[in-house]
Amino acid sequence: MNFSLSEENYLKTIFHLEQHFKEGVSTNAIAEKLETKPSSVTDMVQKLAEKEVIRYVKYKGTTLTEKGRKVAIKIIRKHRLWEVFLVDKLDFQWDEVHEIAEQLEHIASEELINRLDEFLGFPTVDPHGDPIPTKEGLIKNSQKRLLSKLSVGEQGICVGVKDSESEFLKFLDKKNIAIGSQIEVLSKEEFDHSLQINLDGKLLYISKLISDNLYIKLDG
């Protein structure tokens, strides 16, 4: 079965949102992620339910079927492999690749993506630390964790931010925190959950607001 660019974007979005919804994914949540109107989402989910890639119950939200899950994972695999290509081979920065990968993920060719995978040396994670699904559709649990979730003594490298607001990124620049920075948790303050960390050999204090927005990929 074939899917349009639009259908693929819906399936991928529903897959991502399912991780944050206990029951079905809400119509409004999909609309917001795709920057479209809820009424458009209703139309589309009805069509996708017809195609049996999602289960849709009026007013109750949607969930992917096994078939839909497989389609979504294939798109995510393509997205992340292309991101690796852009960063590793074409020297793009981690924050420049998303928009382009958003287009490349829709190129249809099994052969292409498997050869790309091989060309890249079968990478297991993308430039943001997210796991790359295998050809068979298996996804390893993400290696990256929020800095705020690390225990004292754990260390790793900074691989991304949760919400990449411009203000926040400027703050990171000022503090010399960048993608690739080595970070070790030295101690935690119980009262306000602030952290004392070792950043590339230098001592630094970090508030909870910050540690809640920084992703760390653990060493090893």
Next chain:
Amino acid sequence: MNFSLSEENYLKTIFHLEQHFKEGVSTNAIAEKLETKPSSVTDMVQKLAEKEVIRYVKYKGTTLTEKGRKVAIKIIRKHRLWEVFLVDKLDFQWDEVHEIAEQLEHIASEELINRLDEFLGFPTVDPHGDPIPTKEGLIKNSQKRLLSKLSVGEQGICVGVKDSESEFLKFLDKKNIAIGSQIEVLSKEEFDHSLQINLDGKLLYISKLISDNLYIKLDG
């Protein structure tokens, strides 16, 4: 100005067809190349004329404006660079890449294509011997010529076929003519325009039907 996937395919097709039309490109010719109906072509060329990328005179055919030519050349540049990538980096065969490049040519990012160009070592021709337009939009004259147009004594390597019908390709296999074969014209028969050639060191006779369908890239 932005162009849809469909508009881009029309512009590229008109560019290619202009090389074979003295006046404007006919509606039917476009329809045949794009495997669509003439009425659909009329609709589209009227829209493209509005956008001032083509000149269109009712019943007289269409020609690209300078603006349209630039857009077409950019798409062709992308198409051919991606073909080089597929063959040189991902080890595809020359005859397997067209369909995939047909999709990749529509990925929108100047930065991407210029970095890809650099990554590939600024190639000047694609796997079929066709010239790759520069970033500035310049196209070198194609190095490849039909075998039938070569003079006695000229030599080069086989880089492609004009019409890749399965029957013809099978014939080439039987005669050991392949992409990469070294070919030298030894003599021409005036009567039926058949050729005596040196194919990778072996003597071979070739009819006009064959020499009219084989592209040779001259040495040097």
Next chain:
DNA sequence: AAATATTTTTAGTTTTGTCTAAAAATAAAA
């Protein structure tokens, strides 16, 4: 529980790109 607010769906349009059928223009043949 009733009133109010929010979410979701329906109904009716719009745009893009395609199609079929029929009419009009142009080209070729008689």
Next chain:
DNA sequence: TTTTATTTTTAGACAAAACTAAAAATATTT
């Protein structure tokens, strides 16, 4: 130069994917 054939355009329809406005269902307050 008529007649016939071919090419091209118009008119009207359709499917995909979006939208607005309004109705219906669900959730939250009072």
